[in-house]
Amino acid sequence: MKSAFTRNRPLATAVTALVGLPLLLAGCGASSGSAGSENVTEISVMDYYNNEPDKSFIGDALNSCAAEAGVTLKRETVPGKSLISKVLQQSSSKTLPDVLMLDNPDLQQIAATGALAPLSDFKVSTEDFAPGVLSAGTYKDKVYGLAPTVNTIALFYNKDILAKAGVTPPATWDELEAAAAKLTEGDQYGLAFNANPTYEGTWQFLPLMWSNGGDEKNINTPETTQALQLWTDLVKDGSVSSSALNWTQADVNDQFLAGKAAMMVNGPWQIPALSKQPSLQYGVVKIPVREAGQTAVAPLGGEVWTVPQTGNKARQAKAAEIVSCLNSDKNQMSMAKARNTIPSKTSLAETFAKENPKLATFTELVKTARARTGQLGDGWPAQATKIYTAIQAALTGSASPGDALKQAQGQ
Amino acid sequence: MSLAADLSPSKAQSRQHGPAVDQAPLVPRRRNRHRKERLFQWLFLVPAVVYMALFFGYPVVKNVIMSFQDYTTATFFTGEAPWVGVQNYVTVLSSSLFSTSLLNTALFTIGSILGQFVIGLALAIFFQRKFPLNGILRSLLLLPWLLPLIVSSAVWRWILDKDSGALNRFLGDLNIIETGVPWLTSTSLALIAVVGVNIWIGIPFNLTILYGGLQEIPDELYEAGSLDGATGWKAFRYITWPMLKPVVSVVLVLGVVYTLKVLDIILGLTNGGPANSTQTIATQSYALSFQEFKFGEGAALGNVLVIISLVFAVLYLRASRRAVDE
Numbered sequence: 201m202k203s204a205f206t207r208n209r210p211l212a213t214a215v216t217a218l219v220g221l222p223l224l225l226a227g228c229g230a231s232s233g234s235a236g237s238e239n240v241t242e243i244s245v246m247d248y249y250n251n252e253p254d255k256s257f258i259g260d261a262l263n264s265c266a267a268e269a270g271v272t273l274k275r276e277t278v279p280g281k282s283l284i285s286k287v288l289q290q291s292s293s294k295t296l297p298d299v300l301m302l303d304n305p306d307l308q309q310i311a312a313t314g315a316l317a318p319l320s321d322f323k324v325s326t327e328d329f330a331p332g333v334l335s336a337g338t339y340k341d342k343v344y345g346l347a348p349t350v351n352t353i354a355l356f357y358n359k360d361i362l363a364k365a366g367v368t369p370p371a372t373w374d375e376l377e378a379a380a381a382k383l384t385e386g387d388q389y390g391l392a393f394n395a396n397p398t399y400e401g402t403w404q405f406l407p408l409m410w411s412n413g414g415d416e417k418n419i420n421t422p423e424t425t426q427a428l429q430l431w432t433d434l435v436k437d438g439s440v441s442s443s444a445l446n447w448t449q450a451d452v453n454d455q456f457l458a459g460k461a462a463m464m465v466n467g468p469w470q471i472p473a474l475s476k477q478p479s480l481q482y483g484v485v486k487i488p489v490r491e492a493g494q495t496a497v498a499p500l501g502g503e504v505w506t507v508p509q510t511g512n513k514a515r516q517a518k519a520a521e522i523v524s525c526l527n528s529d530k531n532q533m534s535m536a537k538a539r540n541t542i543p544s545k546t547s548l549a550e551t552f553a554k555e556n557p558k559l560a561t562f563t564e565l566v567k568t569a570r571a572r573t574g575q576l577g578d579g580w581p582a583q584a585t586k587i588y589t590a591i592q593a594a595l596t597g598s599a600s601p602g603d604a605l606k607q608a609q610g611q
Numbered sequence: 612m613s614l615a616a617d618l619s620p621s622k623a624q625s626r627q628h629g630p631a632v633d634q635a636p637l638v639p640r641r642r643n644r645h646r647k648e649r650l651f652q653w654l655f656l657v658p659a660v661v662y663m664a665l666f667f668g669y670p671v672v673k674n675v676i677m678s679f680q681d682y683t684t685a686t687f688f689t690g691e692a693p694w695v696g697v698q699n700y701v702t703v704l705s706s707s708l709f710s711t712s713l714l715n716t717a718l719f720t721i722g723s724i725l726g727q728f729v730i731g732l733a734l735a736i737f738f739q740r741k742f743p744l745n746g747i748l749r750s751l752l753l754l755p756w757l758l759p760l761i762v763s764s765a766v767w768r769w770i771l772d773k774d775s776g777a778l779n780r781f782l783g784d785l786n787i788i789e790t791g792v793p794w795l796t797s798t799s800l801a802l803i804a805v806v807g808v809n810i811w812i813g814i815p816f817n818l819t820i821l822y823g824g825l826q827e828i829p830d831e832l833y834e835a836g837s838l839d840g841a842t843g844w845k846a847f848r849y850i851t852w853p854m855l856k857p858v859v860s861v862v863l864v865l866g867v868v869y870t871l872k873v874l875d876i877i878l879g880l881t882n883g884g885p886a887n888s889t890q891t892i893a894t895q896s897y898a899l900s901f902q903e904f905k906f907g908e909g910a911a912l913g914n915v916l917v918i919i920s921l922v923f924a925v926l927y928l929r930a931s932r933r934a935v936d937e
Contacts, residue, residue: 285901291688309904313685387774397884399902443773445796445885460774578684581903592886596798611707 240518243271246286247301247503250277253472257538261348265525269518284310291315296508298519304336304347304504305399305584308577311339317507318342322520324527332500333544336571345504346523348532349541352498352565353404353467355488356474359481361388361462369463369485373430376488380439383462390439392452392461395431395595399581400449401588403499403572404465405431407487409587410497410570416583417575419590420609426490428601432594445595456482467501468562471540484561500569502541542566586611671917678911684904692907699911708887708895716891716919719806719877720870726810727866728859731817736847738818739825749822756815764879767808771795771880795881798888805880805889809873816869817862824858825851857930864927868920892916 243266249258255277266273276297278286284306290296291313302310310316319326319342326334326343330350337345357369365383370376380390395401408431409416414424434440447455449466456464457477465487474482486496505523507516525531532543536552542563543552553563573580590608594601678699680692703709738749755763770777771794779791794804832850836842841849874893877883883890883898892912900909 288684288687292690309684313683313688315688389774397882397887441774442793442796446768446881582905585898585903589887592884596796596886596888598798598886607707 240515241271242274243269243299243515243518243522244274244276244297245299245301245522246276246278246283246297248278248280248283248303249301250279254539257535261526261531261535262522265522265531268525269521271518271522287315291508294511296510298508298510298515299522300506300508301503302345302506304345304350304500304502305572305580307337307345307504307506308339308573308580310506311344312578315508316344317509317516317520318344319346319507319520319523322507322517322524324520324524328545328547330544330546330566330569332566332569332571332574333502335574336500336502337504339577345506346527347502347504347544348527349536349539350500350502350544350566350569351467351469351541352501352562352569353407353465354484354486354498354561354565355463356456356466356470357463357483357485358456358459359483361459365462367462369483370488371485372488372492373490377430377433377437377439380434380463381437384439387460389441389455389461391434391463391465392440392447392455393431393444393465394447394449394452395435395444395588395591396446396448397588397592399584399588401591402584403501404449405587405591406499406570406572407465407497410499411487411489411494413494415575416572416580416587418609419583419587420606425602425605428591428594428605430490431591432601435595436597442595445592468540468542468559471558484558486561486565495568496565498565498569500566500571502544674910674913674917677907678914680907682906682910686906695907699907700915703899703908703912703915708890711887712890712892712895715802715889716871716893716916718802719809719873719889719891720867722803722806723809723813723870723873724863724866726806727813727817728863730810731814731862732821734814734818735821735825736851738822749818752818753815755812760812760875761879763812764808764876767811768795768880771804771808796885798886801881801885801888805877808880809870809876812876813866813870817866820858820862821855824855827858828854860930861927864923864930867923868927871916871920871923892919 245262247258249255259275262273262275280303283303287296287300287302287310291310296315300316307316316339324343324346326337326346329346333347333350334343337343337347355369361383362369362379367379367382370379376391383390394404405427406416408414408427409419409424412423412427414421414427435442435444441455444452449470452461452464453466453470453473455461456466457474457480474480487498489496505526507519507523510516526535527544529543529545529548532545532548533552535541536543536559537556540559542559543549544566546567549563549567553560556563572584576583586608589611590601590604593599593604593607598604599607677692679694679696680686681695681698682692686692734752738745773779773791773793773796776791776794778794779788782788782792793800795801828851832854833846836846836850872893873891874897877889877891877894878897881889883894893916896909896912896916898909899905899912
């Protein structure tokens with residue numbers, strides 16, 4: 201009896217293992233299940249607004265658009281950092297969602313893979329959008345993604361601290377250096393920005409580089425060197441903490457909130473946090489230019505909505521309807537207001553700036569803002585790496601700004 | 612390794628059972644039975660083999676192939692990855708960053724292991740003594756191990772901040788320093804700071820394993836030694852150390868393999884900065900693959916790291932075999 205039992209057990213185990221294996225493998229396979237039916241009732245959406253309140257703001261807009269298009273929504277929100285790996289995974293298993301949100305500098309990268317459909321295929325209007333917004337959404341002359349609202353960065357200043365020191369908000373680099381030096385005392389630094397070794401560090405440097413006529417294609421130029429010299433001098437003079445080398449934009453905002461920085465470079469997404477501290481009176485101006493008369497060029501931020509190549513034309517058409525609806529005037533205005541971002545259509549700018557004075561400077565900047573991928577497309581990540589490498593080398597003093605840029609460009 | 616381990620017990624078992632179960636064996640039946648037995652032996656192997664092939668074999672092979680391809684984001688959609696031979700290896704090995712990363716990896720590993728081991732061993736010996744709260748203190752020391760690495764690194768990032776970090780405040784209050792030390796933003800200090808944090812994280816592992824090893828040493832040895840005058844340092848030198856050696860080699864080699872591939876702590880603390888002063892092969896490989904989307908180059912650099920680890924893994928296997936023999 202006992203021996204029979206022992207004899208059978210290995211057999212049972214082996215059978216279980218063998219039966220289980222195909223099940224396991226089947227589980228890995230893709231199950232897209234969209235068989236080209238004309239009657240689309242559900243649209244899948246993926247974005248990275250996984251935190252409140254943005255999650256609901258975007259969710260509400262999506263839901264109303266879905267209702268308008270007569271479909272229900274299956275929405276998935278993933279953390280920002282894992283979005284791209286998720287998209288790549290889905291594009292290899294052919295399970296991309298019907299509507300996909302991407303951070304704008306990633307759009308060309310994904311469009312280059314062939315995973316996205318040009319919006320012109322579905323007659324989505326691209327009229328009236330700010331040039332920077334369109335250039336961010338364009339890959340090889342075709343528009344693949346549209347951003348309902350966008351953002352950029354500017355100079356925030358603490359009104360009380362500046363008033364006390366008798367300093368007016370700076371407009372040129374000289375004024376910025378003088379103001380930052382004057383505002384630095386004790387625990388308080390004149391200015392805070394972020395120069396960390398990530399794309400965020402690059403992003404904060406772009407306004408200086410671009411406003412001064414520098415270009416990302418070749419960073420080994422006198423214009424970009426001048427810009428990096430300014431960043432380096434500010435740290436060397438002690439007007440900016442060398443912690444900038446490791447700060448994120450959120451850290452920069454914390455410094456400003458705590459009164460440890462009189463001015464900061466940051467974006468409108470910090471406004472909710474700043475408003476939570478009513479004692480803090482702040483103003484926003486454009487990031488200074490080297491000489492009066494130069495145009496302030498800011499980098500364009502924000503997320504674009506795209507229609508992936510899922511292979512099902514009917515679903516794609518519905519998806520395009522939703523993308524189109526998200527970009528309607530009404531939705532642009534309401535989303536921009538709720539999320540402290542800027543409508544991407546230029547015709548809306550004036551009304552919006554009037555209704556939301558806190559965002560007026562940003563609205564002004566967006567009109568001429570430049571997309572990071574505008575020139576280099578999917579070559580941007582490599583060049584962005586070079587830019588932050590040079591910034592880090594110069595700010596730590598390992599190389600002069602000129603040498604740092606030269607070395608980085610040559611890498 | 613685990614294949615052999617999985618095989619031997621089943622083999623031993625079926626051999627024992629075979630004849631015992633069979634009371635009156637006929638010759639053909641026996642051959643049949645024998646064949647069946649072999650089949651079962653193979654069936655026993657199947658789960659292990661499938662598991663190894665699926666979760667170890669496939670990724671390793673895939674990674675090796677990827678390192679010889681121009682593997683980009685487009686590959687995920689189109690499945691096309693042109694073969695580029697050793698180009699990826701040439702690119703990453705000839706990059707000016709490679710020597711920096713290699714040196715940093717070596718310094719990071721040696722520094723971390725040295726610190727973790729010495730402090731871990733000292734604490735293990737300390738906890739050998741009997742004193743009140745011994746157990747509680749020892750379990751508290753495990754805390755760094757229980758915290759998610761991303762949490763530890765975020766907290767340490769605050770502690771080490773130049774202007775308002777707790778460490779600088781503390782040193783300032785003691786009048787040891789006058790201005791904030793830029794722990795994480797100075798090219799000469801950042802690696803030291805990162806090593807320090809990694810030591811803090813690694814102490815529990817070293818403490819636990821070495822403490823276990825110390826418990827294994829029979830008390831009689833110390834009693835006999837003390838009769839011959841071997842106490843204190845001498846007892847450690849001539850009894851503890853030789854008896855602990857097999858455990859030590861295992862701890863060290865495992866520690867090296869764990870430390871070589873450390874990624875999250877460095878990313879959380881400095882992101883490889885400032886000016887690449889904490890960039891290791893692991894962080895560099897991560898940046899290539901997941902920030903610049905050069906998956907081929909990232910895989911090539913990853914394989915370089917795998918080969919370095921492999922050297923230590925072989926050392927570990929030899930060390931653990933010796934430990935068993937002894």
